[in-house]
Amino acid sequence: MILRALWMLLLPLLLLPGVARGQDAPLGEIIARFANVEKFDQTEALVRELGATGDPGVRPVLEALAEGNLYVRKVDNAIFIVPGSGKVLKLIDPLTGEEADEASSSALKKVRVNNGLRRLIRDVLSTLTLGAKSAEARMAAADTMFANPDPAMIEALDAAIEAESDPAVKLRMERARAAAVVLSDLPESDKIAAIELLGSLGDRSVLSLLATVEANADGDLQRAAADAIAEIRSVLAAWDAAQNVWFGISLGSVLLLAAIGLAITFGVMGVINMAHGEMVMVGAYTTFVVQGAVHAFAPALQEWSLAFALPLAFLVAGAIGVAIERGIIRFLYGRPLETLLATWGVSLVLQQAVRMIFGPSNREVGNPSWMSGSFEIGQMVITWNRLWIVAFSLGVFVLLLFVFNRTSWGLHMRAVTQNRRMASSMGIRTPWVDAFTFGLGSGIAGIAGVALSQVGNVSPNLGQSYIIDSFMVVVFGGVGNLWGTLLGAFSLGIANKFLEPYAGAVLGKIIVLVLIILFIQKRPRGLFALKGRAVEA
Amino acid sequence: MYLKSKRRSLVMGAVIVSGMLMAEPGFAQEDTIKVGVLHSLSGTMAISETTLKDVMLMLIEEQNKKGGLLGKKLEAVVVDPASDWPLFAEKARELISVHGVAAVFGCWTSVSRKSVLPVFEELNSLLFYPVQYEGEESQRNVFYTGAAPNQQAIPAVDYLMNEEGVERWVLAGTDYVYPQTTNKILQAYLESKGVAPEDIMVNYTPFGHSDWQTIVTDIKNFGSAGKKTAVVSTINGDANVPFYKELANQGIKAEDIPVVAFSVGEEELAGIDTGPLVGHLAAWNYFQSVESEANAEFIETWHAFTGDESRVTNDPMEAHYIGFNMWVKAVEKAGTTDPDAVIDAIVGVSVPNLSGGYSTMMPNHHITKPVLIGEIQDDGQFEIVWETPGLVVGDEWSDYLPDSKDLIADWRAPLSCGNFNVATGKCGGKGIN
Numbered sequence: 001m002i003l004r005a006l007w008m009l010l011l012p013l014l015l016l017p018g019v020a021r022g023q024d025a026p027l028g029e030i031i032a033r034f035a036n037v038e039k040f041d042q043t044e045a046l047v048r049e050l051g052a053t054g055d056p057g058v059r060p061v062l063e064a065l066a067e068g069n070l071y072v073r074k075v076d077n078a079i080f081i082v083p084g085s086g087k088v089l090k091l092i093d094p095l096t097g098e099e100a101d102e103a104s105s106s107a108l109k110k111v112r113v114n115n116g117l118r119r120l121i122r123d124v125l126s127t128l129t130l131g132a133k134s135a136e137a138r139m140a141a142a143d144t145m146f147a148n149p150d151p152a153m154i155e156a157l158d159a160a161i162e163a164e165s166d167p168a169v170k171l172r173m174e175r176a177r178a179a180a181v182v183l184s185d186l187p188e189s190d191k192i193a194a195i196e197l198l199g200s201l202g203d204r205s206v207l208s209l210l211a212t213v214e215a216n217a218d219g220d221l222q223r224a225a226a227d228a229i230a231e232i233r234s235v236l237a238a239w240d241a242a243q244n245v246w247f248g249i250s251l252g253s254v255l256l257l258a259a260i261g262l263a264i265t266f267g268v269m270g271v272i273n274m275a276h277g278e279m280v281m282v283g284a285y286t287t288f289v290v291q292g293a294v295h296a297f298a299p300a301l302q303e304w305s306l307a308f309a310l311p312l313a314f315l316v317a318g319a320i321g322v323a324i325e326r327g328i329i330r331f332l333y334g335r336p337l338e339t340l341l342a343t344w345g346v347s348l349v350l351q352q353a354v355r356m357i358f359g360p361s362n363r364e365v366g367n368p369s370w371m372s373g374s375f376e377i378g379q380m381v382i383t384w385n386r387l388w389i390v391a392f393s394l395g396v397f398v399l400l401l402f403v404f405n406r407t408s409w410g411l412h413m414r415a416v417t418q419n420r421r422m423a424s425s426m427g428i429r430t431p432w433v434d435a436f437t438f439g440l441g442s443g444i445a446g447i448a449g450v451a452l453s454q455v456g457n458v459s460p461n462l463g464q465s466y467i468i469d470s471f472m473v474v475v476f477g478g479v480g481n482l483w484g485t486l487l488g489a490f491s492l493g494i495a496n497k498f499l500e501p502y503a504g505a506v507l508g509k510i511i512v513l514v515l516i517i518l519f520i521q522k523r524p525r526g527l528f529a530l531k532g533r534a535v536e537a
Numbered sequence: 538m539y540l541k542s543k544r545r546s547l548v549m550g551a552v553i554v555s556g557m558l559m560a561e562p563g564f565a566q567e568d569t570i571k572v573g574v575l576h577s578l579s580g581t582m583a584i585s586e587t588t589l590k591d592v593m594l595m596l597i598e599e600q601n602k603k604g605g606l607l608g609k610k611l612e613a614v615v616v617d618p619a620s621d622w623p624l625f626a627e628k629a630r631e632l633i634s635v636h637g638v639a640a641v642f643g644c645w646t647s648v649s650r651k652s653v654l655p656v657f658e659e660l661n662s663l664l665f666y667p668v669q670y671e672g673e674e675s676q677r678n679v680f681y682t683g684a685a686p687n688q689q690a691i692p693a694v695d696y697l698m699n700e701e702g703v704e705r706w707v708l709a710g711t712d713y714v715y716p717q718t719t720n721k722i723l724q725a726y727l728e729s730k731g732v733a734p735e736d737i738m739v740n741y742t743p744f745g746h747s748d749w750q751t752i753v754t755d756i757k758n759f760g761s762a763g764k765k766t767a768v769v770s771t772i773n774g775d776a777n778v779p780f781y782k783e784l785a786n787q788g789i790k791a792e793d794i795p796v797v798a799f800s801v802g803e804e805e806l807a808g809i810d811t812g813p814l815v816g817h818l819a820a821w822n823y824f825q826s827v828e829s830e831a832n833a834e835f836i837e838t839w840h841a842f843t844g845d846e847s848r849v850t851n852d853p854m855e856a857h858y859i860g861f862n863m864w865v866k867a868v869e870k871a872g873t874t875d876p877d878a879v880i881d882a883i884v885g886v887s888v889p890n891l892s893g894g895y896s897t898m899m900p901n902h903h904i905t906k907p908v909l910i911g912e913i914q915d916d917g918q919f920e921i922v923w924e925t926p927g928l929v930v931g932d933e934w935s936d937y938l939p940d941s942k943d944l945i946a947d948w949r950a951p952l953s954c955g956n957f958n959v960a961t962g963k964c965g966g967k968g969i970n
Binding site: 040085116207208244254351352373455459497501509 | 578579580581583584585700712741742745746747748754755757758761762763764775782783785786787791792795804807808809815818914915916920922
């Protein structure tokens with residue numbers, strides 16, 4: 001509390017740059033004491049002490065400490081900020097921010113931090129950064145204050161709101177102020193205004209605060225809180241539904257990617273390809289290899305390694321697909337049971353081969369920065385990697401549709417599937433069409449692997465986890481129809497995600513499976529059944 | 538011709554692959570003691586178990602360099618149960634009756650252990666089981682060198698409660714016996730500490746669950762109630778990578794909602810970019826980052842044995858290290874590899890563990906271990922932030938479950954019972970013994 005009061009006094013001063021700088025000498029002394037800490041509570045005391053100086057100069061030190069970049073040089077117990085890693089490290093003076101020296105990593109000892117400390121540092125920094133230059137830092141500061149509302153901060157926040165130019169940051173500051181007002185001794189009218197502001201934001205995180213107000217207050221205040229809670233709940237219900245739809249679409253896009261190759265090999269050609277999942281795995285491992293190669297030979301292109309991996313994964317998986325078709329499947333056309341067993345055998349061989357080449361453990365495939373993190377739309381969180389995968393899967397779908405309906409190759413493919421003998425009599429080389437169709441299906445599975453390596457594991461078992469889902473989508477959507485696969489994937493995804501909050505992930509999956517079985521009983525050919533002679537062929 | 542050679546090469550390939558699958562070290566010589574290694578080298582569990590096979594081969598090689606055991610060389614017999622639970626029982630039988638091994642080191646999942654139990658009982662052999670498990674079991678022929686729930690789960694929850702001030706709990710796990718039993722114990726424990734039932738959220742997911750969007754959002758919403766929230770994760774194996782990726786992408790930081798995991802170690806982190814995960818926790822009895830001479834030596838031997846400086850060490854490896862040395866010591870003490878003699882001799886045997894202390898085999902066939910809590914670092918290692926002041930004795934029958942709190946196990950004569958009920962004074966309270 002005393003500390004907070006101190007902030008209140010100091011903050012207005014801090015907001016004016018250049019005024020009230022602490023003196024360097026005591027700061028250096030406090031920092032030097034990091035060399036002797038043994039326990040976390042000692043570090044904690046030092047962090048508090050640094051914060052209490054109110055000197056903006058402590059920021060780099062505290063930030064470095066939170067990130068684990070603060071080191072002690074073993075020879076002379078001097079403290080340095082050491083960004084980056086490696087054998088030889090640059091030492092940066094914590095006060096001046098200038099490069100002081102170099103040292104090998106073995107000559108340094110890290111100042112240890114844990115979660116509690118990182119949290120404390122964030123809190124200490126937030127008060128220091130309310131007037132920071134970057135909008136992001138100010139926003140973070142406002143959010144931290146909102147998380148720990150304290151009536152003593154109201155004045156500081158008022159000053160900050162006054163000076164703020166960025167509307168988004170200003171809103172966060174007002175939110176933090178409103179939270180503090182609700183807990184303060186200010187007149188009831190102020191509090192009701194604050195509650196109304198909080199209610200209008202429709203934010204989940206204010207619910208618990210309002211609930212405590214509702215429980216402890218009476219009269220108008222209680223009524224205002226109850227109204228605000230009801231308002232937030234109704235807004236949130238709509239957002240929750242939207243969020244579920246988005247989750248469903250994103251799960252659907254993963255299903256679509258995994259299944260669309262199968263929609264070609266199983267749907268169009270009628271081959272039950274149990275090694276389909278392994279083609280996805282081959283694509284994912286290709287991504288891993290490409291990423292390693294890019295890292296070794298062209299580190300500058302690291303961010304775009306996925307772009308190189310896509311065509312390569314298509315070629316590698318496609319080539320394996322053609323090899324399987326030429327080597328095994330073409331002898332087994334018209335014998336579905338044998339095809340099933342043979343391709344299952346192939347899947348085991350491929351799995352074990354990958355296990356022997358790359359080892360049994362997971363391989364790390366990095367996410368490029370444009371696929372990491374998330375952004376918010378209202379109360380909904382959308383992660384970048386999911387968004388890209390949705391876009392990518394739709395792109396692949398459109399491309400395939402084009403190949404099938406607008407190219408001569410697609411025409412041949414459709415001709416062969418519909419009536420093989422007639423197509424053959426018309427001069428189409430059916431064996432080649434078979435091989436290429438199978439290669440195309442496998443290649444598409446390969447590029448699905450590139451995308452799936454961004455959300456899941458890259459391990460020899462990768463394929464197994466997708467094969468059942470893929471068959472489910474293709475059978476549900478209707479064999480031999482790409483549109484059916486698209487609709488099947490998205491409806492299964494959305495159904496799954498709407499069931500999950502109520503039934504849990506395990507039961508949700510079972511319910512979906514039961515529903516599909518019932519559906520197939522009613523419509524054995526799936527959503528979009530092919531009609532006419534093609535079916536009998 | 539073209540076709541034929543293609544077909545032939547395919548057959549050749551198949552032969553080579555199957556040959557490698559079945560590879561077993563050469564024919565037995567008369568004067569060796571055989572040690573069985575029963576870990577999956579293919580299938581789902583190969584990801585975790587292959588390393589344990591390697592560490593056993595290393596330990597046996599090291600022991601042979603020291604002159605073997607009872608004047609004889611040790612010989613490893615490796616079989617591959619292929620992550621197939623019934624096959625575990627068959628392979629165990631093959632190890633004992635065909636190869637005549639003196640002891641078996643193996644199994645990972647509880648299902649596989651349960652499947653081999655009757656075999657070890659019937660043929661009276663020894664199994665050293667190196668993985669943390671749910672407890673509620675003590676068998677005469679089995680030695681549990683991994684952690685019981687009180688050697689991992691309960692200290693971890695204590696840490697979060699006392700050091701991080703956590704008041705709201707998400708118990709997330711994969712849907713099978715280990716997470717379910719552990720969560721039951723934890724729920725009872727938390728409620729005994731005064732946590733309200735509405736402050737505990739339990740969530741199960743299928744094996745290999747890959748779409749964590751809904752659950753991570755639920756966790757985030759559950760954590761926005763104003764009370765400090767933590768996730769206790771018994772999520773197993775492959776499902777962890779997408780779970781942590783989703784946490785990172787949705788911006789859940791360890792400072793806000795820390796996740797403490799019981800099945801995530803150095804090996805599992807190898808498949809993830811740990812940058813966004815710094816600060817999430819794991820509870821184990823050993824971390825590669827432990828500073829002790831024994832550990833430095835162990836890591837050096839491991840790197841030399843595998844010829845790969847980047848191979849990490851983990852907790853189940855340490856369990857095998859302890860178990861193997863205990864067996865060696867017990868055999869030396871008994872002067873024979875006869876299972877009955879070893880079972881009698883091994884209780885009370887103490888060997889150094891890798892964290893700088895000694896572990897002892899207790900009469901309940903569990904061992905004493907320190908409990909360590911580590912925070913994930915950006916290099917994929919753990920930084921130890923807390924450890925129990927002393928060693929913790931493995932408690933096979935949990936004190937927090939109503940139907941097992943009166944049970945104890947003591948395999949010394951005259952009790953010789955794995956489920957002695959102290960309330961009724963009878964052996965055979967619960968379970969299959």
